[in-house]
Amino acid sequence: MLELLEALVWSTLEFAPALIFAALGAVLSERSGTVNVGVEGMMRVGAFAAAAFALVMPTPLAVLLGMAAGALFAAIHAVLCISWRSDQVISGMALNLVALAGITFLLESMFGPSTSPSIAQLGRSGFGPLAQVPLLRALSGHTALTWLAAVLALAFHLVLGRTPVGLRIRAVGEKPSAAATVGVDVIRLRYLCVIGSGALAGLGGAALSTATLDRFEHNMPAGLGFMAVAAMVFGRWSPLGAFGAAAFFAFGRAVQIGLESSFPSVSDVVPKGVLLALPYFLTLVVLTLQGKKSRAPAALGTPWEPEAR
Amino acid sequence: MKRVFHGALPSLLSIALALAICFVALALSRSDVHLATDAYAQMIFGGVGDFPSFTESGRWGVLTRPWGESTSRAALLLLTGLSVAVAFSVGLFNIGAQGQMTVGALLAAVVGAHVSLPAGIHPLVGLLCAALAGAAYGSIAAVLKVRRGVHEVISTIMLNWIAVNLIENWLVTGPLRAHSEGTVSIAGTDQILPTAELPRLLSDGSRIHLGFPIAVLIALALWAWLSRLRHGFETRAVGLGPEAARTAGIPVERRIYQAMALSGALAGLAGGVLVLGTEFRFPAVLGAPYGFDGIAIALIGQNHPIGVAVSALFFGILRAGGTRMQLLGVHKSFPELIQGLALLFVAARYVWRKLLSGRAARPSPRSSEVQRA
Numbered sequence: 001m002l003e004l005l006e007a008l009v010w011s012t013l014e015f016a017p018a019l020i021f022a023a024l025g026a027v028l029s030e031r032s033g034t035v036n037v038g039v040e041g042m043m044r045v046g047a048f049a050a051a052a053f054a055l056v057m058p059t060p061l062a063v064l065l066g067m068a069a070g071a072l073f074a075a076i077h078a079v080l081c082i083s084w085r086s087d088q089v090i091s092g093m094a095l096n097l098v099a100l101a102g103i104t105f106l107l108e109s110m111f112g113p114s115t116s117p118s119i120a121q122l123g124r125s126g127f128g129p130l131a132q133v134p135l136l137r138a139l140s141g142h143t144a145l146t147w148l149a150a151v152l153a154l155a156f157h158l159v160l161g162r163t164p165v166g167l168r169i170r171a172v173g174e175k176p177s178a179a180a181t182v183g184v185d186v187i188r189l190r191y192l193c194v195i196g197s198g199a200l201a202g203l204g205g206a207a208l209s210t211a212t213l214d215r216f217e218h219n220m221p222a223g224l225g226f227m228a229v230a231a232m233v234f235g236r237w238s239p240l241g242a243f244g245a246a247a248f249f250a251f252g253r254a255v256q257i258g259l260e261s262s263f264p265s266v267s268d269v270v271p272k273g274v275l276l277a278l279p280y281f282l283t284l285v286v287l288t289l290q291g292k293k294s295r296a297p298a299a300l301g302t303p304w305e306p307e308a309r
Numbered sequence: 310m311k312r313v314f315h316g317a318l319p320s321l322l323s324i325a326l327a328l329a330i331c332f333v334a335l336a337l338s339r340s341d342v343h344l345a346t347d348a349y350a351q352m353i354f355g356g357v358g359d360f361p362s363f364t365e366s367g368r369w370g371v372l373t374r375p376w377g378e379s380t381s382r383a384a385l386l387l388l389t390g391l392s393v394a395v396a397f398s399v400g401l402f403n404i405g406a407q408g409q410m411t412v413g414a415l416l417a418a419v420v421g422a423h424v425s426l427p428a429g430i431h432p433l434v435g436l437l438c439a440a441l442a443g444a445a446y447g448s449i450a451a452v453l454k455v456r457r458g459v460h461e462v463i464s465t466i467m468l469n470w471i472a473v474n475l476i477e478n479w480l481v482t483g484p485l486r487a488h489s490e491g492t493v494s495i496a497g498t499d500q501i502l503p504t505a506e507l508p509r510l511l512s513d514g515s516r517i518h519l520g521f522p523i524a525v526l527i528a529l530a531l532w533a534w535l536s537r538l539r540h541g542f543e544t545r546a547v548g549l550g551p552e553a554a555r556t557a558g559i560p561v562e563r564r565i566y567q568a569m570a571l572s573g574a575l576a577g578l579a580g581g582v583l584v585l586g587t588e589f590r591f592p593a594v595l596g597a598p599y600g601f602d603g604i605a606i607a608l609i610g611q612n613h614p615i616g617v618a619v620s621a622l623f624f625g626i627l628r629a630g631g632t633r634m635q636l637l638g639v640h641k642s643f644p645e646l647i648q649g650l651a652l653l654f655v656a657a658r659y660v661w662r663k664l665l666s667g668r669a670a671r672p673s674p675r676s677s678e679v680q681r682a
Binding site: 283 | 334338339457462463464467468469470471474475476479482483598604605608639640642643645646648649652656658659660
């Protein structure tokens with residue numbers, strides 16, 4: 001029993017960072033007023049870039065470049081949505097399609113059809129003596145990204161809720177015209193938030209290809225970006241909420257994988273597909289119960305037009 | 310005519326730009342311009358028919374086989390594209406075509422395999438069930454939107470993954486899995502009965518089937534409905550301004566329900582055509598995400614049924630040709646890259662309008678709607 005719990009905690013901590021980073025990225029973009037359904041594509045770009053760069057340089061550096069690639073990809077979204085006032089959902093879905101086909105094209109022309117060559121994974125830190133203690137054992141042996149995800153969520157919560165910058169980001173997402181009258185550069189701040197969102201999604205993707213696995217697989221991130229959007233909505237657009245939802249979804253995934261490997265008979269009672277569908281179903285239920293009291297930022301999806309004030 | 314051309318210009322330029330960028334990318338990645346030219350030629354010949362080879366050999370097969378491949382893809386793109394376009398006309402963004410299509414495909418596979426009916430009626434019943442299933446699934450998003458104010462973009466994303474996971478990871482691998490014959494285990498559901506297959510138009514050597522003509526007829530009917538009939542006009546009025554439409558006495562909620570059910574039905578029909586026309590079973594994985602492609606097709610076709618039909622046929626041709634590009638070592642998803650880039654450029658409507666007419670664009674009909682939600 002104890003071993004099972006340990007295994008569940010361990011694989012949750014392995015699986016969660018990618019989802020947490022991406023969900024935090026979605027929160028950052030949407031709190032500043034720009035819809036981001038392109039998380040899936042940004043993750044894909046980050047995952048591929050990190051895996052490709054890790055072949056020629058140390059993996060931590062490649063992870064940073066994966067982040068940069070995600071940020072660069074998100075910059076397209078920023079230009080389209082903020083400067084050119086395109087429909088934000090369309091732009092995000094277009095980026096998803098471009099990432100899906102474009103990365104497939106790059107993967108094929110660089111490494112062949114199904115995966116990249118395997119790379120050196122990010123280093124894993126053991127806890128020394130702690131690694132012998134039951135239960136705590138499960139916390140040992142993860143990459144730095146696992147702990148970064150937790151710290152980042154907390155930091156994000158504090159910055160957004162307690163600092164002037166956070167106040168400005170929230171203002172720009174709720175009522176940009178009011179923010180502009182007190183001298184906030186709405187356009188610039190929204191740009192930074194969307195690009196930062198891409199960097200976080202890219203980091204999430206990089207976590208998949210350099211920490212969870214040791215290569216880029218052709219279907220990455222296989223819907224995880226949409227699950228991150230679900231986590232953001234489930235967590236009511238707050239950093240800690242998104243963090244909690246992402247961790248919860250990751251735990252669900254760990255339960256599903258754990259059940260499949262150690263108790264195959266359970267999957268006759270509760271099929272795998274039902275467990276996989278559960279996070280989305282729960283998100284839908286929560287949204288339905290919330291009804292019209294949705295916590296979405298008020299100016300979400302509306303381009304900022306200074307001359308139309 | 311001039312007005313039509315002017316309206317289509319942003320899409321045409323976007324496609325041209327996407328084709329050009331992908332050409333350069335291909336030429337650079339192989340450092341071979343000749344290969345890129347060859348690949349583009351293969352893409353065209355693989356889609357519209359190998360005319361050089363036809364004039365040489367006189368065999369019709371080199372023409373009809375590509376026609377079958379391109380029209381069967383175009384039919385799916387057209388139906389999902391129309392699905393997205395109909396939802397747009399009432400002001401909703403249906404990202405859920407993928408899920409509705411999956412549900413439709415499953416129903417068609419079940420009706421095709423487990424209900425016995427005469428040959429003439431069986432495919433029709435299968436398609437009808439697929440459409441009804443898609444309509445029911447699409448209506449969930451409409452009900453959540455109208456009753457509970459849940460934004461349809463979020464709800465349809467969730468509904469997509471619920472449908473895909475429940476069907477592909479449970480029903481198709483579990484209860485509905487094909488009965489294995491001896492030791493051979495078959496992925497997907499049972500093969501449909503021969504009576505349920507959509508009739509082929511040219512008997513041999515080409516997979517061209519009834520799906521494409523059906524899709525084109527539906528596009529024409531939708532065009533007539535949206536532009537000539539009262540309900541269609543009211544639907545568009547709701548899309549342009551729900552409050553104004555309500556003031557004018559249009560039953561806004563009812564139009565939203567109807568449009569979303571119709572949108573789901575079209576996506577479900579696409580699933581039915583996929584199963585009854587080309588796959589003949591619900592495969593282990595539904596293959597290309599035609600539901601998401603529908604978004605690209607609808608927007609590149611400017612949400613106009615005829616425009617959607619043209620854009621579906623064009624990308625159907627490219628994607629059929631994409632399989633032939635593989636002979637040159639280019640991945641078959643290359644046309645999807647072209648399609649995605651074209652969508653990205655179409656999304657920048659503001660810039661196109663500014664470039665083409667020298668004045669700023671009016672806000673799109675949807676922007677007010679999103680703000681409200």
